Amino acid sequence: MFNIIHLLLLLFLTGSSVLAEGTKPILTIYTYDSFTASWGAAPKIKKAFEKECNCTLKFVSTSSAIGALRKIQLEGKHTKADILLGLDTSIAQTAKATGLFEKHDLNTSSVVLPTAYSDAYFVPYDYSYFAFVYDANRVKNPPRSFEALADMPKDFKIVIQDPRSSTSGLGLLLWIKEIYGDKAGEYWKKLAPHILTITKGWSESYGLFLKGEADMVLSYTTSPAYHMIEENRTNIKAASFTEGHYGQIEVAAVLRSSKHQALAKKFLSFMLSPTFADIIPTTNWAYPVIKTAKGLPKAFEQLTVPSKMLLMDGKKIEARRKAYINEWLDAIQK
Template structure:
């Protein structure tokens, strides 16, 4: 190779490297299952990067609540531009930190089973909390909380900690909504069936799949993964007679973000058909916008609860510590 060609090649590589380095990097803190190779993160990253000529960096933490705490600890020095993965039950807690920016998006026409309004957090998917089981092993699953508490002593469930996990908090609110002032008494009855309480969803679901427990707190949409990806029909969600507590997952922009314009484009992208078509078979939930493609036909096999419970975020924030203390007191005896 001549010196001229070497020089030209060096200049070309330098320009290419410089062009790559000048791309803005949008950093998004979220829960670990979202960032997993089989999760929604990689597909969403690819689609958004192609659309906006940027880099997207997902930072996975064991839970969305953990991601919020990470941001709080980092304060103004956080590298996060967006927090993604909290739900409406905990978003009010995040709002009180004063760390998040108003989104200025119209969310009034989203396809949600409940009314939604929040200045900072934007919804991107939803589902219902449920107890998932293996129908090959459990022929007669409990179909209510009373039936669950009345199962034989060796019947075990895996749940998540409501202090660190949105599904864990969802179960806490689900039981509170049904049993009201007697929620503590119910937890005492349920406690002998709790095999363990994990920090996040991934750990608990992994234990369940290993056969460590008969049921795990997850979602009505979780069986879709096994049906579509594994061609297995044995994983099902128990359709509880009382109804099911819902989850609407949300995202918001940090006031400290250095890429606010790009971050707002990402929030808007969450309501695009591209994003919505990724959600059902990557995050295993319902998107908040309808698309021409529609839901996979396998979603027609899933249980759809007759009733969704969803407390206002302000009510949850005002009472969350009391509910958690009640839970701790009940399960520790």
């Protein structure tokens, strides 16, 4: 009897060992909801990366990338996140100051952007420009400047995102600050009557716009490409503003607490591959940061392309962001 029990125990332990060796590591990425949507980038990226990593890629989404950062901050060293993906350069400095992230140690010389950007912690993977998007069938004469937007008839409504919870909302805040400087608060007071609502994230705003609830929505110059390619519609357009357009460069970083540091950095390296770059234009509807093997879809040739990317220094934003937000709150609440 002893020998049989010993044999069964040996077989069990051997089997457990094989099982453990065959278990793939799980790499967890926190990001925003539109990235993980069925039509978003995550499903294709998961499939492509899993082919070469011998791992399981898991995406966890919140309504915004800022929300994902806050989730990580609340979880602290116990977070399950290995990577935070979807912040942009406007909030990256804030994230860096938390001390939660690890240097990537990658060569990013292949990155091509409209403006210089390099960071030891955050790796860029796509970019676009903020813009107000409208339906040309409904809005025949869209505003072509911030002044023209504020001077539209009283019943002309826009939907925007909250700068406290959304990178795009923060982008608009900085866009207006770059143009109006000390008079930004005065401009917000003029614009306030046209704001139908302020949503927590981009998805909610865009959904309201598509339902016809508002005349314009804060989105991106690349947003119309989705409608052209997926719906064969050319009536959704981005208004070109004479003052220029503020840019968004999206980035990702590895958590210092990650138990899969090497694998996480491998994913960041994968973000700079032609495979990843080819996925971005028709899933995240943005420009990849490296030249694609396939080239950009033809629809991108019809998009509004600003001559210059407005972008505020990250350290300046970190130092003054709270003051900018308070200025905004004070202006729109009066």
